[in-house]
Amino acid sequence: MKYCSDCGAPVGLRIPQGDNRERHVCDLCGTIHYQNPKVVVGCIPEWEDKILLCRRAIQPRHGLWTLPAGFMERGETTREGAARETLEEANARVEIGALYSLFNLPHIDQVYMLFRARLLDLDFSPGEESLEVRLFAESEIPWDVLAFQTIRETLDLYFKDRRRGRQGAMYSGDIIRALDGEQPRVHVTIHEDQA
Amino acid sequence: MKYCSDCGAPVGLRIPQGDNRERHVCDLCGTIHYQNPKVVVGCIPEWEDKILLCRRAIQPRHGLWTLPAGFMERGETTREGAARETLEEANARVEIGALYSLFNLPHIDQVYMLFRARLLDLDFSPGEESLEVRLFAESEIPWDVLAFQTIRETLDLYFKDRRRGRQGAMYSGDIIRALDGEQPRVHVTIHEDQA
Numbered sequence: 001m002k003y004c005s006d007c008g009a010p011v012g013l014r015i016p017q018g019d020n021r022e023r024h025v026c027d028l029c030g031t032i033h034y035q036n037p038k039v040v041v042g043c044i045p046e047w048e049d050k051i052l053l054c055r056r057a058i059q060p061r062h063g064l065w066t067l068p069a070g071f072m073e074r075g076e077t078t079r080e081g082a083a084r085e086t087l088e089e090a091n092a093r094v095e096i097g098a099l100y101s102l103f104n105l106p107h108i109d110q111v112y113m114l115f116r117a118r119l120l121d122l123d124f125s126p127g128e129e130s131l132e133v134r135l136f137a138e139s140e141i142p143w144d145v146l147a148f149q150t151i152r153e154t155l156d157l158y159f160k161d162r163r164r165g166r167q168g169a170m171y172s173g174d175i176i177r178a179l180d181g182e183q184p185r186v187h188v189t190i191h192e193d194q195a
Numbered sequence: 196m197k198y199c200s201d202c203g204a205p206v207g208l209r210i211p212q213g214d215n216r217e218r219h220v221c222d223l224c225g226t227i228h229y230q231n232p233k234v235v236v237g238c239i240p241e242w243e244d245k246i247l248l249c250r251r252a253i254q255p256r257h258g259l260w261t262l263p264a265g266f267m268e269r270g271e272t273t274r275e276g277a278a279r280e281t282l283e284e285a286n287a288r289v290e291i292g293a294l295y296s297l298f299n300l301p302h303i304d305q306v307y308m309l310f311r312a313r314l315l316d317l318d319f320s321p322g323e324e325s326l327e328v329r330l331f332a333e334s335e336i337p338w339d340v341l342a343f344q345t346i347r348e349t350l351d352l353y354f355k356d357r358r359r360g361r362q363g364a365m366y367s368g369d370i371i372r373a374l375d376g377e378q379p380r381v382h383v384t385i386h387e388d389q390a
């Protein structure tokens with residue numbers, strides 16, 4: 001951010017009064033421009049023992065497989081966003097269920113929320129952002145060509161739960177990328193589910 | 196948003212190619228400026244049978260009581276944000292536990308996430324944004340002067356759970372404000388916890 005989105009004057013980095021971190025502050029009108037993490041919402045669309053994945057037609061990770069997910073928009077709820085992304089990327093209608101995984105990615109300022117979902121019919125097809133959309137049994141999951149670590153962790157938890165017959169779990173975790181450029185170090189915290 | 200934060204030129208509302216909703220797009224450099232919901236993180240600090248509340252020294256809802264919570268910042272996780280807000284507003288140290296409630300407020304583009312937390316000591320005091328900080332037993336909760344609907348709903352669920360001896364629950368809900376200016380219509384969805 002170099003210019004004020006309210007008046008067009010240059011902004012500078014300063015710590016506003018009563019605050020404790022640097023913000024972009026307008027030199028002319030004084031507006032403080034806050035920047036905050038973004039929420040990514042998506043789901044695990046289930047049909048019998050299979051789940052729906054999309055192969056990405058866009059960057060980043062063009063050509064790799066992912067669960068339908070994308071940035072939450074203004075004016076919608078997290079569940080509405082997850083359903084909208086599934087419709088856009090896979091032309092698929094789902095009933096969104098419980099929150100399944102929540103991942104923090106502080107190095108890119110994203111919070112991922114993935115819900116369980118029931119695919120309502122088999123009339124799906126690639127949306128504009130997908131090359132291909134299909135159902136996968138556990139044995140068919142393309143683990144080596146998944147697009148994102150959040151998706152890999154979520155599917156790993158999901159199929160482990162299914163093998164154990166565990167239902168109703170919810171996981172939250174942090175994906176912390178090491179500053180030295182190594183492989184990301186992943187810390188998965190399991191939500192204590194004592195019901 | 197009236198001006199491009201990258202180059203200072205005016206922006207217009209247009210639907211970018213491949214998109215399906217209006218965005219602020221720069222007339223000069225072409226940058227698309229996305230606007231997304233913000234995450235509010237906070238916690239329910241527990242000490243024996245009491246919880247910690249803060250009385251707000253700032254607008255909105257000056258003088259009313261709330262759980263420690265505030266906007267998630269860049270570079271932190273949701274749990275780190277919840278602990279930071281508790282330190283800032285109540286000078287209190289907590290160990291953040293499981294996610295307890297998640298509320299969507301689409302009319303103001305916020306997603307609230309409140310965690311259970313263990314207060315680590317009794318050395319708390321009002322931060323700059325608080326007039327007063329104290330522990331409340333259930334019978335002392337100031338229901339009539341709570342600052343936000345999200346806090347009221349969360350505390351209501353929390354004490355109901357405690358009375359029933361229910362642990363490990365997690366709730367997600369939407370607080371939908373009616374367009375006609377009536378009282379907000381609240382829809383609370385209970386996360387199906389079948390573990």
Ligand SMILES: [Zn+2]
Pocket residue numbers: 004005006007008009026027028029030031
């Ligand atoms: Zn300005």
Ligand SMILES: [Zn+2]
Pocket residue numbers: 199200201202203204221222223224225226
């Ligand atoms: Zn521009």
